[in-house]
Each structure stands twice: as C-alpha cells, then as structure tokens.
Amino acid sequence: MERIMITGANRGIGLALVREYLRHPEVQLFAACCRPDAAHDLQALSADHPDRLVVLPLEVTDPEAVSAVAAAVAARTDGLDALINNAGINPPGQSLAEIDTETMLHVLHVNTVAPLMVTKVFLRLLEGGVSPRVVNVSSIMGSLSHTSGGGYYAYRTSKAALNMVTRIMAGDLRARGITVICLHPGWVRTDMGGGGAPLSPEESAQGIVRVISRLSPADSGHFLQWNGEELPW
Numbered sequence: 001m002e003r004i005m006i007t008g009a010n011r012g013i014g015l016a017l018v019r020e021y022l023r024h025p026e027v028q029l030f031a032a033c034c035r036p037d038a039a040h041d042l043q044a045l046s047a048d049h050p051d052r053l054v055v056l057p058l059e060v061t062d063p064e065a066v067s068a069v070a071a072a073v074a075a076r077t078d079g080l081d082a083l084i085n086n087a088g089i090n091p092p093g094q095s096l097a098e099i100d101t102e103t104m105l106h107v108l109h110v111n112t113v114a115p116l117m118v119t120k121v122f123l124r125l126l127e128g129g130v131s132p133r134v135v136n137v138s139s140i141m142g143s144l145s146h147t148s149g150g151g152y153y154a155y156r157t158s159k160a161a162l163n164m165v166t167r168i169m170a171g172d173l174r175a176r177g178i179t180v181i182c183l184h185p186g187w188v189r190t191d192m193g194g195g196g197a198p199l200s201p202e203e204s205a206q207g208i209v210r211v212i213s214r215l216s217p218a219d220s221g222h223f224l225q226w227n228g229e230e231l232p233w
C-alpha cells in the first residue's frame with residue numbers, strides 16, 4: 001500500500017486528489033482539513049472507504065495541530081510515501097492600492113511557512129517511506145520569469161518563496177532519499193480558480209497523480225506542472 005498525506009483535502013484540488021487516489025486500490029490516504037466535522041464530502045468518501053481513507057484535523061499554521069496529525073499518522077503507519085502540501089489561500093485585497101502587512105504575512109504563513117513546517121514535522125515518517133516524495137503545490141503565478149505585473153502581491157510572493165523552499169529542501173533531503181518538487185496544478189475550476197478556468201479538478205488531479213507516480217530523485221528541486229511539463233522559475 002502506498003501511503004499518501006494530503007493537506008487542504010476537504011474541497012477543490014485536494015478533494016479531487018482524494019477521489020482520484022481512491023480509484024487506485026493500492027493507496028492508503030491521510031486526508032487533512034481544518035474542520036473534519038464540516039467536511040461532508042470527505043466524510044462520505046471515508047464512510048465508503050473506511051480502511052483506506054483517514055480524515056484528520058489540520059490547520060496548517062497551528063504547530064500543535066501539525067504535531068498531533070503527525071502523531072495520528074505515526075500511530076497507523078511507520079512510513080509515508082508522499083506528502084502533498086496542497087492547502088493554500090489567495091484572498092482578495094492584493095492590488096498595489098489594497099495590499100497591507102497583515103495580508104502579506106498571513107498569506108506567506110499559510111502558503112510558504114506552513115508547508116515548510118509541516119514537512120519538517122513529517123520527515124521521520126517520510127524517511128520510513130518508499131521512494132518518499134514531498135509535493136509542494138505551487139503556482140505559475142509564483143514564476144518570476146512569467147510575471148510582468150498584475151497585483152496578487154501576497155499570493156505570487158508566497159508561491160515564489162515556496163519554490164525557493166522547495167529548491168533548498170530538495171538539496172537538504174537528497175542524501176536522505178527524499179524527492180521534493182513544486183507543482184503547478186494548472187488553472188483549475190475551484191473556489192480559488194473560479195468558473196472560467198480551463199481544467200476541471202478531476203483533470204488536474206488525474207495529471208498530478210500521474211506526475212507523482214513517475215517522480216524519481218532526478219526530478220528533485222524541479223518546478224513541474226500537472227501534465228508533467230517543466231515550468232520556468
């Protein structure tokens with residue numbers, strides 16, 4: 001059984017990833033979200049697959065919650081094969097006229113600092129995994145070379161910084177056999193992506209699962225997108 005942990009799993013791309021992985025019989029899922037009691041879709045999936053899907057509480061910026069969720073996973077398995085840091089935010093109020101310190105720091109906390117801290121706490125479990133992989137869900141909006149203005153100060157900055165976290169961590173963890181990538185899921189029709197996005201959550205999740213299944217240590221430190229293509233920094 002491949003053991004996979006997904007953050008922000010109650011809706012959007014995270015939920016689509018859960019659904020896609022459940023189509024693969026050899027996967028054990030740990031699906032984390034802020035409020036499991038309110039995560040009705042996830043709970044329904046868990047009721048249908050009680051042996052394969054464990055729903056766990058995790059607000060990614062809460063260090064105690066991160067430790068508790070790692071302990072809950074460690075109580076069920078001695079290794080994790082993939083950690084998908086998917087939880088993220090892109091709130092309103094990020095134009096040059098509107099952006100403020102509070103928004104900048106909050107978005108950086110959720111999108112950049114939290115994936116780093118979650119991964120740090122999960123390292124022992126990842127070291128017990130088979131071909132362990134860390135997938136930081138980033139965005140083409142974090143690409144420096146792709147950017148030529150257009151607001152989203154906090155979101156773009158947080159994803160560019162997440163890409164740097166990925167590069168640094170890939171170097172740090174290479175000798176420990178852990179592959180670390182950042183991945184753009186495509187522009188996807190979720191609450192964040194909006195109704196005009198070209199990709200459905202299912203199409204994005206199918207592609208992401210395929211990319212993750214094909215990762216090798218040679219991919220570590222790379223910026224890929226949902227269909228496996230490499231993206232510019």
Ligand SMILES: NC(=O)c1ccc[n+]([C@@H]2O[C@H](COP(=O)([O-])OP(=O)(O)OC[C@H]3O[C@@H](n4cnc5c(N)ncnc54)[C@H](OP(=O)(O)O)[C@@H]3O)[C@@H](O)[C@H]2O)c1
Pocket residue numbers: 007008009010011012013014033034035058059060061085086087088089090110137138139140184185186187188189190191192193194197
């Ligand atoms: N959709 C796109 O077109 C697109 C494009 C590029 C990159 N991405 C990235 O893909 C990832 C998923 O995006 P999405 O489109 O699925 O967004 P979404 O529909 O807005 O869902 C975001 C998910 O993240 C969770 N989350 C937010 N803050 C959290 C926190 N502090 N702790 C725990 N969970 C938290 C949310 O939980 P709650 O329900 O509790 O708020 C929700 O499950 C994000 O990292 C996003 O930046 C998306």
